Amino acid sequence: MDKKTYFNWSNGKDTALALYYLLQDKNVSVGHLLTTINETQQRVSMHGVRRTLLEAQLTAIDLPYSIVAIPEHCTNTTYEAVIQEAIAPLVQEGFEYAAFGDIFLEDLKLYREQQLAQVGLKALFPLWNRDSRSVVDTFIDLGFKAITVSVxxxxxxxxxxxxxxxxxxxxxxxxxxxxxxENGEFHTFCFEAPYFKHSIDFTVGKKVYKTYQHGTETFGYWFCDLLDA
Known part of the structure; x- marks a missing residue:
């Protein structure tokens, strides 16, 4: 029996390649895409990609999807509650699996599995334990294209x-x-994939430096803004 699966789409290279493998797997049926954006900024968190470009990707993939707005500066408890509310209808529709593009972060994998278990879902990780360089080489060789949007x-x-x-x-x-x-050094926006109905058009905007506070530490990121073509 096919594993009825929803996929957690985050618009970058790993998520794009992971979805490719799932779509090739005859034992998996991907029936929905779930993605999140910052509620205030209307952009993908840590990627900085505008909602309009995210929607262009989702339209090009041509699967049903949900965009979940996450409150800015929310706690883990709030985040988890918002996600649980978003996936509740999928559970009711009979989805049994949630898939992710993680490669080797064991603590994140365990966290996802624990959260899903609370609502009776299991997790799939198509890229798990693959060599990072091999993941990127495969991405390029298969004809995917991506641009770095934050570092x-x-x-x-x-x-x-x-x-x-x-x-x-x-x-x-x-x-x-x-x-x-995979350790968060950079994030990308995938604008061409073998399963996209068409490439995503955009223009490159300005680079912006932003800082984020995590506890007592401050982290800086360079973002490259992508604009609708």
């Missing part, structure tokens, strides 16, 4: 924001930076 300033300078994800980009990464950015 962690602790690891990368502003020049990496707004670059196309290709082998030159990977070659230029400093030592210690994961080739897939």
């Amino acid at each position: 962690n300033a602790q690891h990368l300078d502003a020049s990496f924001a707004g670059r196309i994800l290709d082998r030159d980009f990977i070659k230029d990464l400093p030592p210690g930076v994961d080739p897939a950015g």
